[in-house]
Amino acid sequence: MEAVFLKVLNMSLTAGYVILAVLLVRLLLRRAPKKYSYALWSVVAFRLCCPVSFQAVFSLLSLLRLDRAAAEPAMTYIPTDIGMMATPRVTVGIPAVDAALSASLPAAEPMTSANPMQIWIFVGAVLWCAGMAAMLLYALVSYACLHHRLRTAVWMEGNVWRSDRVCSPFILGVFRPRIYIPFGLSDETRGYVLAHEQFHLRRLDHIVRLLAFLLLTVHWFNPLCHLAFSRMTRDMEMRCDEQVLSGGEDRSKPYSLSLLAFASNRRLPSPGPLAFGESGVKARIRNILCWKQPKRWVTVLAAVLCVAALAVCAANPFVEPEPPLKEGDPTVNFPFADLEPGESIWLDGAVILTEELSDVAFQISYEQSGLTVDIGLVAEDGTTYGTSVTGGSANQAIERLPAGAYAVFLRNSEVNLQYAETVTEPLTVTGAIALTWPGMDELTAERGVAHAAQEFLAETEPV
Amino acid sequence: MGQKLCESDYRFMCVIWDNEPLSSRALVEQCAARLGWKKSTTYTTLKKLCDKGYAANEDTIVRALIPREEVQAQESERFVERAFAGSLPGFLAAFLGGKTISEQEAAELKRLIDAHREG
Numbered sequence: 001m002e003a004v005f006l007k008v009l010n011m012s013l014t015a016g017y018v019i020l021a022v023l024l025v026r027l028l029l030r031r032a033p034k035k036y037s038y039a040l041w042s043v044v045a046f047r048l049c050c051p052v053s054f055q056a057v058f059s060l061l062s063l064l065r066l067d068r069a070a071a072e073p074a075m076t077y078i079p080t081d082i083g084m085m086a087t088p089r090v091t092v093g094i095p096a097v098d099a100a101l102s103a104s105l106p107a108a109e110p111m112t113s114a115n116p117m118q119i120w121i122f123v124g125a126v127l128w129c130a131g132m133a134a135m136l137l138y139a140l141v142s143y144a145c146l147h148h149r150l151r152t153a154v155w156m157e158g159n160v161w162r163s164d165r166v167c168s169p170f171i172l173g174v175f176r177p178r179i180y181i182p183f184g185l186s187d188e189t190r191g192y193v194l195a196h197e198q199f200h201l202r203r204l205d206h207i208v209r210l211l212a213f214l215l216l217t218v219h220w221f222n223p224l225c226h227l228a229f230s231r232m233t234r235d236m237e238m239r240c241d242e243q244v245l246s247g248g249e250d251r252s253k254p255y256s257l258s259l260l261a262f263a264s265n266r267r268l269p270s271p272g273p274l275a276f277g278e279s280g281v282k283a284r285i286r287n288i289l290c291w292k293q294p295k296r297w298v299t300v301l302a303a304v305l306c307v308a309a310l311a312v313c314a315a316n317p318f319v320e321p322e323p324p325l326k327e328g329d330p331t332v333n334f335p336f337a338d339l340e341p342g343e344s345i346w347l348d349g350a351v352i353l354t355e356e357l358s359d360v361a362f363q364i365s366y367e368q369s370g371l372t373v374d375i376g377l378v379a380e381d382g383t384t385y386g387t388s389v390t391g392g393s394a395n396q397a398i399e400r401l402p403a404g405a406y407a408v409f410l411r412n413s414e415v416n417l418q419y420a421e422t423v424t425e426p427l428t429v430t431g432a433i434a435l436t437w438p439g440m441d442e443l444t445a446e447r448g449v450a451h452a453a454q455e456f457l458a459e460t461e462p463v
Numbered sequence: 464m465g466q467k468l469c470e471s472d473y474r475f476m477c478v479i480w481d482n483e484p485l486s487s488r489a490l491v492e493q494c495a496a497r498l499g500w501k502k503s504t505t506y507t508t509l510k511k512l513c514d515k516g517y518a519a520n521e522d523t524i525v526r527a528l529i530p531r532e533e534v535q536a537q538e539s540e541r542f543v544e545r546a547f548a549g550s551l552p553g554f555l556a557a558f559l560g561g562k563t564i565s566e567q568e569a570a571e572l573k574r575l576i577d578a579h580r581e582g
């Protein structure tokens with residue numbers, strides 16, 4: 001359950017960025033036919049339910065400052081193993097926020113049975129489930145009440161029913177949807193209303209809305225999703241309004257008047273989330289009165305903008321593939337053996353960089369795959385660049401290393417102590433690590449030469 | 464009696480008026496065909512209207528206790544009261560609007576008015 005919860009959190013964060021982008025593009029599309037604004041919401045739905053996506057350089061998320069690991073194959077701002085991390089870290093892509101968030105997370109406590117972070121995630125997951133249950137219950141109860149209220153509705157024709165217990169037209173049902181309208185509509189109004197509602201049904205809007213509501217249920221904790229749901233519904237309505245308007249000579253005035261009639265008639269509660277009727281009447285009437293048959297160039301421009309926005313929002317940032325290790329790349333191998341939990345060693349030799357390097361690749365493998373190993377490079381001024389590895393092997397990179405001499409340390413993580421009872425293998429680690437700088441011939445990796453650096457650093461025990 | 468019939472109740476009463484006397488089973492069938500109602504809805508509404516005194520259900524034979532004309536009279540009286548402050552001439556003027564009526568219709572109206580004239 002916690003794993004699913006973390007996945008949903010990550011999807012919700014991506015979708016949050018995408019919703020903001022869609023709201024922005026909608027502003028540009030204000031004067032364009034509403035079907036383009038409506039189409040934009042499909043990418044939000046995609047982001048809310050699909051954790052993985054293709055990679056492209058034009059991705060919206062390239063604007064974020066993310067770690068290499070955060071972008072593939074699914075966007076992962078919150079690592080799924082955050083509960084096990086010695087110092088939990090999140091990256092939402094905005095450096096200041098990242099620092100503040102990560103600082104507020106509780107660190108692992110080696111001597112207790114569970115990390116504080118694990119407990120927080122468990123509590124979060126329970127709250128998440130409770131919220132979903134509440135949303136579903138609310139929807140089902142309001143559906144049942146509405147259904148009960150409509151049992152005396154009188155059949156008119158086809159799928160159209162009339163009831164004196166509804167105040168505005170709406171659609172209810174999934175497989176055999178019915179249109180409910182109030183009694184006493186004039187023929188003209190009824191014509192417009194039915195044209196509007198039948199268009200909803202032809203486009204399966206009642207099902208789209210139901211699915212959107214289910215997504216909202218899963219992401220109930222995200223306020224941007226609630227905003228997106230209401231805006232999506234409004235775009236859906238306006239698209240149908242425009243369809244009715246384009247059906248003949250100038251209908252905008254009588255049509256907006258018939259909408260207004262329902263808006264001013266608010267004696268009865270409006271239908272719940274599983275039924276849908278008119279919403280945002282004020283904005284809709286404004287849209288109807290401003291509506292005119294769109295010009296060709298406006299349509300083309302809107303379509304291009306819409307497709308471009310969809311692509312930008314759907315793509316994950318492009319991550320350059322790891323440079324393959326080549327024969328002849330400078331590589332230093334460091335074997336190590338029998339490291340006790342909490343014990344760290346300085347590796348024999350040092351790394352000297354003659355210029356700043358964006359990536360130092362390292363390959364580590366050790367025998368005890370259940371344990372965590374911290375590796376780090378310490379510069380002469382004491383700055384540490386490091387990371388943690390679990391699972392017995394890794395092929396990773398340490399990023400943005402300035403020029404200089406570095407000593408390399410390795411530590412059998414203290415985190416391992418707390419799993420002493422569950423891990424069957426010995427708690428000491430044994431293995432080897434290789435550091436590589438692909439394609440950089442002028443760099444030197446000299447063994448022994450850097451002993452000076454190591455001595456210099458020997459006083460400062462690695463953190 | 465005296466409470467207003469809502470639209471769906473009125474449609475239901477129309478089914479009874481058109482077919483009375485009829486068995487309650489026939490009523491269920493008629494309501495399913497004409498109103499699209501479920502059996503339970505028909506029985507609930509029948510019970511409600513029996514309690515209000517509009518209809519009666521004796522030995523599964525349903526009949527109306529109040530004739531259609533009386534309900535129509537009540538409805539129109541209520542309507543004239545609300546929309547025209549009870550003014551019959553006001554209602555007639557609005558109803559006729561710009562229309563003309565035939566000689567025959569005029570004669571019928573005159574007969575009606577004479578029949579209801581006071582004193």
